[in-house]
Amino acid sequence: MKPRSELECFVLGLVWRHGPCTPYTIRRHLQESPSTQWSGSAGAIYPLVRRLEAQRLLRSRTAETGQRPARLYSITPRGLATLRAWIGPPLPRDAVTVTYDPLRSRIRFLDLLPAAQQRAWLSAARSALEEVLARVRQWEELHADDDEPLGSILTRSGELDVEYRSCWLREAETQLPL
Amino acid sequence: MKPRSELECFVLGLVWRHGPCTPYTIRRHLQESPSTQWSGSAGAIYPLVRRLEAQRLLRSRTAETGQRPARLYSITPRGLATLRAWIGPPLPRDAVTVTYDPLRSRIRFLDLLPAAQQRAWLSAARSALEEVLARVRQWEELHADDDEPLGSILTRSGELDVEYRSCWLREAETQLPL
């Protein structure tokens, strides 16, 4: 019972929620997500679902709805149990940390730049975040009518994530040396 | 001039700020950081600094201060230029996204659990975040007297990151079905 990766368990969750579904559907879901954590590349997903099937966490049948060959995956009882265990509680230590933010790792060295460029950086970062927020909102609208019971909570997380960093940058601007 | 990884550039930054320093110092810095993005494993750092040296972004000398063999790295002008380019502006698209949060990917499927366990999950997550916040504050104290001009901004980011997610979970609790 070797430990599964975050992506494996997340896919398990997607199949639970949206299944039976094709690997392609999963890929699109990952690709369209405002988060860029996973690319949803074919090279990741197809071997992954095969692996999960081999471990009897998923099972598949070929779509009898006719046309194109398409493999439909659904979650098994074992898969459900695994998914539940992954969600927790308990939460593994490394599921709860300070998130990784490339802006943070850059701002750390901002004093390497001349003052004017520092201000330019901050405003560039803020407007880039605005764009991300727009993308998040767009994604929300698209999925507003999905029957995800926790949709609003999920959605709120993405918004907050971007918004708090905007605040942070605004705060940072006031602290810059003039 | 192939693109460098985030870790490579971040290390470049660390050497700029704290150099001349040994790879071991860099490792400890990464290991002690409240962020778990990078482990600071030997297998990552030693080959990395060699690579950067081969590209003339770092240069090294052996510590003449006597005792143990220790290789001291410092940043070169080329390294500085690379570091500046990495910081930006412009910011690469994938440096500005919704951050990845394992709590978010789990909460998405929280409705798989019975209501009681949902509440248990939320409170577990909140107390785990409290612990993280404590670790962040501890780290801050340790580095309060470092001469990082942007220390307070950096520090604030980690705090905000954890705090906003606490708020988010509190908000989520009120939205759970009773």
Next chain:
DNA sequence: CCGCTCATGTAACTGGTTACATGATTTA
């Protein structure tokens, strides 16, 4: 009929990880 999307898959690579090995120095 051309190009786009649906759909599945593989091969080569990469940027890390864990685990291990070695030896000097410091501390209990």
Next chain:
DNA sequence: TAAATCATGTAACCAGTTACATGAGCGG
């Protein structure tokens, strides 16, 4: 003198990525 820490490094592995290849079905 034993254990912990400093310091360097390698080898095997792993979970992803990019890029490519294939082919069916559909819209202009």
